[in-house]
Amino acid sequence: MTCPACESFKQQRTSGAYRFQCLECCTRLVLSAYPSKGQASAMLAAIERFPLSPGREQVLESVRLCLEKRRSAGPKSTTP
Numbered sequence: 146m147t148c149p150a151c152e153s154f155k156q157q158r159t160s161g162a163y164r165f166q167c168l169e170c171c172t173r174l175v176l177s178a179y180p181s182k183g184q185a186s187a188m189l190a191a192i193e194r195f196p197l198s199p200g201r202e203q204v205l206e207s208v209r210l211c212l213e214k215r216r217s218a219g220p221k222s223t224t225p
Contacts, residue, residue, distance in 0.1 A: 165195035172207040179212070 147155075150162040150170050163170040171192050178184035189205075192198050199207075 165192050165198045168199045168203060168207055171199055171204045172211060175204060175208050176211060179208075 148164045148167040148170060150160075150164040151167060153160040153162040154170075154173065163174050165171060174192070175185050175188050178188050185208075189201055192204060193201060
């Protein structure tokens, strides 16, 4: 089941809505700071302060998987 913030993101990529109990939202938030490790660390700290949020390791694993997918997809084509 998708959370309301994820639904909002699917409708408008720049919605800025995140729900810290949702792993997908937490992953998107940390990825938004990439490649700044300092900002990503601050995002993880904010996530950890919320009750029922996914654990740090779970979020980091999800981020790692997303980054691997990005790398394997290769560069985006700029030709129409």
